[in-house]
Amino acid sequence: MRYAIVVHGGAGGTSPEAEQGCRRAAQAGAKALRGGGSSLDAAVAAVQWMEDSGRFNAGAGAVLRLDGATIETDAAVATSAGLQGVVGAVRDVRNPVLLARAVAQETPHFMLTGEGASALAKALGLAPHPGPSARALERYRALREAIARGDASLLGAGWSEPMAAKLMGLLGGDEGQVPHEGDTVGAVALDSAGMFAVASSTGGARAMLLGRIGDVPFRRCGYQVGVLGGVAATGIGEEIMRREGAGKVYQLLEMGLVPQAACEAVVKLFPVNVSVGFIALTGDGVGVAANCPMATHAIVKG
Numbered sequence: 001m002r003y004a005i006v007v008h009g010g011a012g013g014t015s016p017e018a019e020q021g022c023r024r025a026a027q028a029g030a031k032a033l034r035g036g037g038s039s040l041d042a043a044v045a046a047v048q049w050m051e052d053s054g055r056f057n058a059g060a061g062a063v064l065r066l067d068g069a070t071i072e073t074d075a076a077v078a079t080s081a082g083l084q085g086v087v088g089a090v091r092d093v094r095n096p097v098l099l100a101r102a103v104a105q106e107t108p109h110f111m112l113t114g115e116g117a118s119a120l121a122k123a124l125g126l127a128p129h130p131g132p133s134a135r136a137l138e139r140y141r142a143l144r145e146a147i148a149r150g151d152a153s154l155l156g157a158g159w160s161e162p163m164a165a166k167l168m169g170l171l172g173g174d175e176g177q178v179p180h181e182g183d184t185v186g187a188v189a190l191d192s193a194g195m196f197a198v199a200s201s202t203g204g205a206r207a208m209l210l211g212r213i214g215d216v217p218f219r220r221c222g223y224q225v226g227v228l229g230g231v232a233a234t235g236i237g238e239e240i241m242r243r244e245g246a247g248k249v250y251q252l253l254e255m256g257l258v259p260q261a262a263c264e265a266v267v268k269l270f271p272v273n274v275s276v277g278f279i280a281l282t283g284d285g286v287g288v289a290a291n292c293p294m295a296t297h298a299i300v301k302g
Helices: 016-034 039-053 096-106 114-124 134-148 161-170 237-243 245-254 259-267
Strands: 003-011 073-079 084-090 111-113 185-190 196-202 223-226 229-235 276-282 285-290 294-301
Touching: 003 016, 003 039, 003 276, 003 285, 016 039, 016 185, 016 294, 039 073, 039 096, 039 185, 039 196, 073 096, 073 223, 084 096, 084 114, 096 111, 096 114, 096 196, 111 114, 185 229, 185 276, 196 223, 196 229, 223 245, 229 237, 229 245, 237 245, 245 259, 245 276, 259 276, 259 285, 285 294
Parallel strands: 003 229, 084 111
Antiparallel strands: 003 185, 003 294, 073 084, 073 196, 185 196, 223 229, 229 276, 276 285
């Protein structure tokens, strides 16, 4: 194929708005490829579009932490040529994917977190975060209501009802109700030179303590890329890390499975109550699989 890009808007929820957002993000990436940009340019452009849109739990649309006041984001970029850069628990940055790219291209480091990552973003003149969106505030109010009644169902896997009750001391704000929505956004791209790239960004899970970092910045967990292709994961980060989800998909690609079969096989390794999804891209095709609703879009030009 001449070039290709596939994007996802997060496991755990979809809507016409999310599907349209994934389509427009993929178009932004494809535009970069048509203009002679690299696969990294394309993957970053797609993820940046999703961060800016406010429709997804990334960038401007990122969810709040349990304190009800703080937004911390994670992001990663990597290419089959060996470039890698990741950031974790970053505050006050609108586009953490741009910061991850800067870590890879403008520093000798692989990962930056917390205050150091935020300081680099300021030094680079990256746009500050606009503050919690209406969507993020609604999701937080729904979470607070669930915890107030001792219901751990909105917290996600790993939280017990007794712990939910203890978390009340961390919460504030008004009550409300919203449906579950997706989380991590990601893109995998292939350019005309044969290089693959992955980019991912997230505001985290529904219920997070300050400083929590999920699967996104970790190779073989949230992403994997090599000469055969690229993989991006989405879902409950701790469970993806336990099973090295993206790495297992890539292993199956190395064993000769097509991307669709590889993604479907690894999804089956997760419990049905753990939301998870994968996208994968090789020179032979695209794979998309999840055990829950997940907005995606792919553009392939042969």
